[in-house]
Amino acid sequence: MTNTSSSQPSPLSNSLRSGPDDRGRFGIFGGRFVAETLMPLLFELDEAYRAAQADPAFREELDYYLKDYVGRPSPLWFARHLTEELGGAKVYFKREELNHTGSHKLNNVMGQILVARRMGKTRIVAETGAGQHGVATATVCALFGLKCTIYMGATDVERQKPNVFRMHLLGAEVKPVTAGAGTLKDAMNEAMRDWVANVADTYFLVGTVAGPHPYPEMVRDFQSVIGVEVKEQITQAEGRLPDVIVAAIGGGSNAMGIFHPFLDDASVRLIGVEAAGHGLDSGKTAASISRGRPGVLHGNRTYLLQDKHGQIEEAHSISAGLDYPGIGPEHSWLNDIGRAEYVGVTDDEALEAFQVCTRTEGIIPALECAHGLAHVMKIAPTMAKNQIIVLNVSGRGDKDIFTVAHHLGVKL
Amino acid sequence: MSRIQTRFAALKKEGRGALIPYLQACDPDYDTSLELLRAMPAAGADLIEIGVPFSDPSADGPTIQAAALRGLKAGATLGLVLQMVRAFRETDNETPIVLMGYLNPIDSYGPAEFCFDAAQAGVDGIIVVDMPTEEADLLDAHAREAGLDIISLVAPTTSNSRLFHVLRDATGFVYYVSITGITGTNSASAADLEKALPRIREATDLPVAIGFGISTPEQARTASRIGDAAVVASALIKTMAGTLEDGHATERTVPAVLLQLEALAAAVRA
Ligand SMILES: Cc1ncc(COP(=O)(O)O)c(C=O)c1O
Numbered sequence: 001m002t003n004t005s006s007s008q009p010s011p012l013s014n015s016l017r018s019g020p021d022d023r024g025r026f027g028i029f030g031g032r033f034v035a036e037t038l039m040p041l042l043f044e045l046d047e048a049y050r051a052a053q054a055d056p057a058f059r060e061e062l063d064y065y066l067k068d069y070v071g072r073p074s075p076l077w078f079a080r081h082l083t084e085e086l087g088g089a090k091v092y093f094k095r096e097e098l099n100h101t102g103s104h105k106l107n108n109v110m111g112q113i114l115v116a117r118r119m120g121k122t123r124i125v126a127e128t129g130a131g132q133h134g135v136a137t138a139t140v141c142a143l144f145g146l147k148c149t150i151y152m153g154a155t156d157v158e159r160q161k162p163n164v165f166r167m168h169l170l171g172a173e174v175k176p177v178t179a180g181a182g183t184l185k186d187a188m189n190e191a192m193r194d195w196v197a198n199v200a201d202t203y204f205l206v207g208t209v210a211g212p213h214p215y216p217e218m219v220r221d222f223q224s225v226i227g228v229e230v231k232e233q234i235t236q237a238e239g240r241l242p243d244v245i246v247a248a249i250g251g252g253s254n255a256m257g258i259f260h261p262f263l264d265d266a267s268v269r270l271i272g273v274e275a276a277g278h279g280l281d282s283g284k285t286a287a288s289i290s291r292g293r294p295g296v297l298h299g300n301r302t303y304l305l306q307d308k309h310g311q312i313e314e315a316h317s318i319s320a321g322l323d324y325p326g327i328g329p330e331h332s333w334l335n336d337i338g339r340a341e342y343v344g345v346t347d348d349e350a351l352e353a354f355q356v357c358t359r360t361e362g363i364i365p366a367l368e369c370a371h372g373l374a375h376v377m378k379i380a381p382t383m384a385k386n387q388i389i390v391l392n393v394s395g396r397g398d399k400d401i402f403t404v405a406h407h408l409g410v411k412l
Numbered sequence: 413m414s415r416i417q418t419r420f421a422a423l424k425k426e427g428r429g430a431l432i433p434y435l436q437a438c439d440p441d442y443d444t445s446l447e448l449l450r451a452m453p454a455a456g457a458d459l460i461e462i463g464v465p466f467s468d469p470s471a472d473g474p475t476i477q478a479a480a481l482r483g484l485k486a487g488a489t490l491g492l493v494l495q496m497v498r499a500f501r502e503t504d505n506e507t508p509i510v511l512m513g514y515l516n517p518i519d520s521y522g523p524a525e526f527c528f529d530a531a532q533a534g535v536d537g538i539i540v541v542d543m544p545t546e547e548a549d550l551l552d553a554h555a556r557e558a559g560l561d562i563i564s565l566v567a568p569t570t571s572n573s574r575l576f577h578v579l580r581d582a583t584g585f586v587y588y589v590s591i592t593g594i595t596g597t598n599s600a601s602a603a604d605l606e607k608a609l610p611r612i613r614e615a616t617d618l619p620v621a622i623g624f625g626i627s628t629p630e631q632a633r634t635a636s637r638i639g640d641a642a643v644v645a646s647a648l649i650k651t652m653a654g655t656l657e658d659g660h661a662t663e664r665t666v667p668a669v670l671l672q673l674e675a676l677a678a679a680v681r682a
Contacts, residue, residue: 023546033515033542035471037567037592040574179477180467189470196471197593199569296515296542297468309489310520311467 016263016339019330024213024300027336029329032212033296037196046214048119053221058118062111069143070106072225074098076233076390081360089243089383091376093363093393094230094258103366103395104226104254105136105207111222112205113140121203123147127191129156129184129250130321130368131163132395133207138172148172151190154182156320163399181314184250184324188298208251209328212299216328223257230390231261238388244269244379247392248372249342250286250321252328254394259340269341272331273375275317276344286315288327289335289342302329318347318403319367321395349374351407354397366395367403415508415536416561416584419458420619420640429636430458431680432621433673434512434645436479437462437496438488439652444661445483448652448669449500453507455670456677461539461643464493464513471541473596475646475653482659490517490526494533501534510563510584512539518551527554537561537584545578552581563587566612568604575615585619588612588639590626596646599625605638629679636680644676 019026032042052058066072077093096104116124124146128134134150141148150167154176157164167174180186195204206215209223227245234242245262247255249272262268274287285291288303295304297312305313305325315325334340345353350367353374357365365373369392376391383389397404405412413421423430433452438445452460465483469476490513497509511530518526518540530538538560543550548562555562561584566575569592579586588608590600600608605622612620622635623643635642651672655664 031547032544033547034544035541035567035589036544036565036578037471037569037589039544039546040569040571185468189468192470193473193594197597199592296519298470299542304516306516306520308520309491310517311484312516313467 017260019333020213020217024217026330026333028294029301029332030213030216031301032299033301034212034299035196037199041199042212042214044119048115049214049218052115052118058114062114065110066107066225070100070110071098073229076230076237078237079361082357083380085360086377086380088381088385089387089389090385091380092234092242092388092390093361094226094390096226096254096392096394097363097365097396101132101136101139102398103132103136104223104257104392105133106139107225107257108207108219108222108253109133109136109140109205112218113144116203116205117144119203121201123149123198123202124205125149125151125191125194125202126205126207127184127187128152128207129187129323130319130366131156131160131167131399132321132366134172134174135163135166135170137205137207138167138170141172142170149194150174151177151187151194153184153187154178156183156187159403160320160399161402183315183320185312185315192298208253209256209330210251210298210300210302210326216300216330219253220256220260220330223253224260226254226257226392227259227261230258234388234390241265241268242388242390243267243383244271244389246271246273246372246376246389248273248322248368248394249327249331250324250368251326252331254392256328256330258392259334263339270334270339271375272340272342273371274342274344275319275322275371276346277316279346280344284316285344286317286322286324287344288325289332290344292325294332297326300329302326302332303335318350318407319371321366321368322371343375345371345374351404353377354404363393364397365393366397367400369394370397414559414561414584415506416459419506419508420585423458428681429639430621430641431456431632431636431677432459432461432641432643433457433648433676434461434463434643436476436483436649437464437493438483438486439479439649440482440656440659440661441486442492442496444665446496446499448666449496450503451666451670452673453504455673456680457507457673459508459510459641461510461512461645462493462497463645464490464511464517466514466517469514471594473594473646475596475649478653479649485659490521494529494535497533497535508536509534510537510539511535513541515540515543523551524554527551527558527560531558531560535560537563539563539565539587541565565589568592568608572611572614575612579616579618582616582618585621585641586612586616587643588620588622589624590622591624593624595624597625599627599631602634602638605635609638629675632676633679633682642680648672
C-alpha cells in the first residue's frame with residue numbers, strides 16, 4: 001500500500017482539466033480530511049480506481065451498461081418554444097432526465113458500482129437528498145444483488161415520499177436521519193459513520209463531486225460523459241460550441257459533468273446555479289459559494305455555509321437535492337480562478353421556471369434543474385438570437401409534484 | 413519536559429497506566445463543565461480530554477453528538493473552550509489537558525493563532541479527528557512552535573507500514589482508536605488489544621492511549637494495562653446526560669460523573 005495517491009501527472013499540463021494533484025487538491029480545495037480509520041480505505045479505493053481506469057475491460061463494461069441499462073447517450077433537445085418565448089439565445093436541453101431512474105445520478109452510480117465490485121465489496125451505503133441518488137444506488141444494488149443501506153434526512157424522507165417508496169421496492173433499507181435539520185448534510189454524516197463502522201465489506205457510494213479524494217475526481221470522471229456527449233451533439237447540430245452552459249448545483253456533480261469537457265474551451269461561459277432559497281441575503285439559502293467561505297467538512301476543503309466560529313449552518317432550499325451547505329471542491333477552485341461563475345436562484349424563481357418548462361416544452365423538470373432554467377430565463381433574453389445556451393436538465397420532476405402542488409396551494 | 417511527558421513518566425514510576433476522562437466543553441453549560449473539569453483530577457483523572465463541540469461530529473456516536481449539540485446550544489466556541497482551560501490552570505498547573513475536536517473550528521479560528529492561544533491558555537495537546545497525517549502540515553509547524561503536541565491517531569485499519577509513516581514525527585502520546593467505528597458503540601476485546609499494541613509499539617516509543625468503547629472500570633483497567641492509558645468518554649457523558657432535566661444541570665450532575673470517575677480510577681489503580 002502506498003501513502004500517496006498514484007494519480008498520474010496529466011499530459012495536459014497547461015490544461016484546467018488536469019486536477020486534482022497528488023494530494024487530491026484543486027488549488028487549495030479538496031484533500032482527504034477524514035479519520036485515520038478511513039485513510040487506508042481511501043488509498044485502496046484510489047488504487048482500485050486507477051487500475052479500473054487503466055483496464056480496457058472496465059471501460060467496455062461501463063459502456064455496455066451506460067448504453068443498454070442507463071440508456072445513453074441522452075439527447076440534446078432544441079427547446080424551440082421556450083427559445084421563442086424568451087426571445088433571445090437558442091436554448092438546448094441536455095436530457096439527463098431521460099436516463100433510467102430519471103436523473104444524471106445513475107451515470108456516477110453505474111461507474112462506482114463496477115469499481116466496488118472489482119474491490120469485492122458486498123454492501124453499499126449511500127447518502128441521499130432528493131432521493132435520486134438513493135434510487136439510483138438502490139437500483140444498481142438490485143441489479144447486482146448487493147446489500148444496500150441509504151441514509152436520508154428525516155425532512156427529506158417526508159418531502160420525497162415517492163423516492164422513499166421506490167427505494168423500498170428496490171430492496172434497499174432507508175434509514176431516516178433525525179440529527180440536525182434532517183437533510184443531506186446530516187445524511188452524509190450518518191453514512192460516514194456507517195462506513196467507518198463497517199469498513200471491511202462496505203463501499204461508500206458518494207453521490208456527488210464532494211467528499212475526500214478520490215471521490216470528487218472519480219464522480220466527475222463518471223459524470224463527464226454528459227459534457228462529452230454535449231460537445232459532439234452541439235457540434236453536429238450547430239457546427240460550433242455553445243456560448244453558455246448552465247447547470248444547477250447541489251454538490252455539483254451534474255454541473256461538473258457537463259462543465260469538465262469544456263474547461264479548456266475559453267469561449268464557453270460556464271454558469272453554476274446555486275439555490276438561493278428565500279434569497280441570497282435571507283439567511284435561508286444553500287448558496288455555498290455566494291454566501292459561504294472556505295472550510296473543511298465531509299472530507300474536503302471547500303466553500304461552506306458556516307458561522308464565524310466555524311460551525312456549519314443549515315442550508316435551505318425548496319429542492320431537497322440542492323439543500324447542502326457545501327459544494328464540490330473543484331467548483332470552489334473554478335470559482336476562485338474565475339473559470340466558472342456561480343449565481344443564485346430563489347425557491348420562487350425555480351417554481352416559476354418549473355411551470356414554464358412544463359408548459360412550453362412538455363417536460364416536467366426536477367426542481368433542482370428548474371433552478372438552472374430560471375437563470376437561463378434571466379440571461380437568454382439579453383443574448384443575441386444566434387447565441388447558444390445549453391442547460392443540463394439533470395432530472396425529471398415527477399418526484400417533486402407534491403412539493404410543487406403544496407407551494408401552489410393545490411391539494412393532491 | 414512537557415506536562416504530558418512529566419505525567420506519563422511519573423505514572424511509569426508508579427507502575428500503572430493513566431485514566432483519561434473526557435468531557436464536552438459547555439455540556440450542559442459553561443459553569444457546570446468547568447466545575448466538573450476542576451474536580452476531575454481529585455477524582456482520579458491523570459490527563460483530561462476536552463471535546464470541542466462541532467456541528468457535524470461525523471466520527472462520533474449518538475451520545476457525543478448529543479453532548480456537542482448541548483454544548484453549542486450553551487454557546488460553546490473554540491475561544492470559550494480556551495477560556496475554560498485558562499480558568500482550570502488557575503488552580504491546576506500539572507494535569508495535562510488535551511483538546512479533541514474537528515478541524516473546521518480551528519481552521520476558522522486560524523491555525524497559527526489557535527496554536528499560539530491554546531498553548532498560552534495551558535493546553536498541552538490537540539487531537540483533530542478529521543486531520544490525518546497527510547493533512548497535518550496545516551497545523552504541524554504552528555503547533556511545534558507553540559510547544560503543543562498534535563496527538564496522532566492510529567486505528568485497527570492502519571497497516572504496519574503506515575504505522576511507521578503516521579508515527580514518524582509523533583509527539584506527546586499516541587491515541588489508538590481501538591475499534592473500526594464511532595465513539596460509544598462497540599468495544600475491543602482484551603485479545604484484540606493484546607494483538608494490536610505490539611504492532612504500535614514497534615513503530616513508536618511514545619505512550620499509547622486506548623480509546624473508543626471503553627466504559628466499565630474493568631475495561632478501563634484492561635486498556636490501561638495493555639496500553640499506557642484508557643480514555644473514557646461516552647460512558648461518562650451518558651451518566652451526565654441522565655442527570656439533566658430539560659437539558660439543564662441538576663445538583664446530581666457533577667457528583668454523579670465524579671462518582672463514576674472514582675470507580676474507574678480505582679480500577680486503574682488496583
Ligand atoms: C435531478 C437532480 N439534479 C441535481 C441534483 C444536485 O446534485 P449535483 O449538484 O451533484 O448534480 C440532484 C440531487 O439530488 C438531483 O436529483
